[in-house]
Amino acid sequence: MKSFIILICAYLVFSNAQIANTHQQEAYLITKGIFEAFGIQNELDIIQVFSKIESKQYYEILQNAVNLQDELTEESILEGIKQIGVALQQIPDSIDSLEEQTEETIIISKIFNNLLEQLRNPLRFHFQDNVEVVINGVNISQDLEDSLFEWQSENYEQYGKELGSVMIRLLLELENLEAVIHDQSVILVIFDGVLDGILDASGIRGQDIRQCIDGVNLMVIDFEESVRLLETGLPHNVVQSLQIFGDGLQHFPQALDQCKASIKEAAKLAKQLRELIKALQNPASFAFHIGIDLIVNGKDIYREIFIAVDDWKQGNWNDFGYQLGKAMYQIFVGLHNQQS
Incomplete structure (x- = not known):
């Protein structure tokens, strides 16, 4: 039959x-x-x-x-x-x-x-x-x-x-299949972590941008590739990984732009995130010694970045975002310290 x-x-x-x-x-x-x-x-x-x-x-x-x-x-x-x-x-x-x-x-x-x-x-x-x-x-x-x-x-x-x-x-070769399958939920948890890492006090959370965020599958690809590049331990790959992390994170301010009519302080937070991402992707100074340090704009972010790598592989999404946010914030502060 x-x-x-x-x-x-x-x-x-x-x-x-x-x-x-x-x-x-x-x-x-x-x-x-x-x-x-x-x-x-x-x-x-x-x-x-x-x-x-x-x-x-x-x-x-x-x-x-x-x-x-x-x-x-x-x-x-x-x-x-x-x-x-x-x-x-x-x-x-x-x-x-x-x-x-x-x-x-x-x-x-x-x-x-x-x-x-x-x-x-x-x-x-x-x-x-x-x-x-x-x-x-x-x-x-x-x-x-x-x-x-x-x-x-x-x-x-x-x-x-x-x-x-x-x-x-x-x-x-995927480091974490869960992120691919549950991409939107994972990305919204990462958003919460990023805001905690940059010491944001707006009160905006991932659920607030659920209807506005686009390209979550692309964000997962960017974060996956950044993690794999970092695992090579090659200086030029580490630089590229920061660029690609930034590409993925750009979707957050874009989502806030879409939601600014309904979320108080969305425009202000979007502007702040863009400034932090710009500093991440355009380091004024860079030095990397595998297993020792990763110094960007005079700030050592080795611990944050490589904890983020482990977090991604283990599915610790909030802490992954937190470590990225913390690293971005330090890079931004370091840039302004060098310019002053």
């Missing part, structure tokens, strides 16, 4: 494929391969998600990605990876549009959104000698090479599995 239902569903999905060359069969096999890479093998679920995908656009963007990969230049490889992220975004978008959402579908969508954003906008990209492709510290060279071969061999399901493998490599 189950096989019969699957057959009928598949017929409905592909019934128009003969009328116009919409590449539905190829697109379906790619999607199936991606889900199988994640261990999702319920064909009814896959067909339900696929029914909302624009298969012609999906296939053509992936075809363009393959063509770019085949050029084997740094620019074309990077653009090809971005195009993969663009095409596959239809999958979580389709999941989100399902009438009946379960805890499992919500989690899958959150994870896919995070991983595809990393493909579209990698914070780090390294390409060398046509053989090494690294995004956000993850080497995906072999998976990309294998995916190119499978596409050219018209093994579309296996091609999808290779793309799924790329995403899984990124997934395995």
Whole structure:
């Protein structure tokens, strides 16, 4: 009976494929391969998600990605990876549009959104000698090479599995999956911690900006990448981590701007946060000695920053925000001391 239902569903999905060359069969096999890479093998679920995908656009963007990969230049490889992220975004978008959402579908969508954003906008990209492709510290060279071969061999399901493998490599590098799945709740707790760290007395809390904050998934990606950069212990990565922390924190003053009509002192707090973030991202002086100190604008913030790293990995969200806020405040004070 189950096989019969699957057959009928598949017929409905592909019934128009003969009328116009919409590449539905190829697109379906790619999607199936991606889900199988994640261990999702319920064909009814896959067909339900696929029914909302624009298969012609999906296939053509992936075809363009393959063509770019085949050029084997740094620019074309990077653009090809971005195009993969663009095409596959239809999958979580389709999941989100399902009438009946379960805890499992919500989690899958959150994870896919995070991983595809990393493909579209990698914070780090390294390409060398046509053989090494690294995004956000993850080497995906072999998976990309294998995916190119499978596409050219018209093994579309296996091609999808290779793309799924790329995403899984990124997934395995996540320091804290909870932040990806519960991104908004986590970010609002971090906001509370940041305000405690900068000694804010406005009384504004995370719940006050819940309806105004946007880009929480991007904030999680920024914080994740900053933590990974800090763990390398390399001075240039530490500098970059402060920049990326600032990029993530920028969403807080933006949320306050959106809420300023309903929250007293929101505009004042937004201005203060922007000044602190600017000081964080533009240090007047910097010195780092691994395991010893991290001196920015004459203030040693080593303890705060590396406690924040541990907090992120352990899911201590409030203290993560507190340590970041405290570090920012010290950097800001140090800047003004140097200027006076």
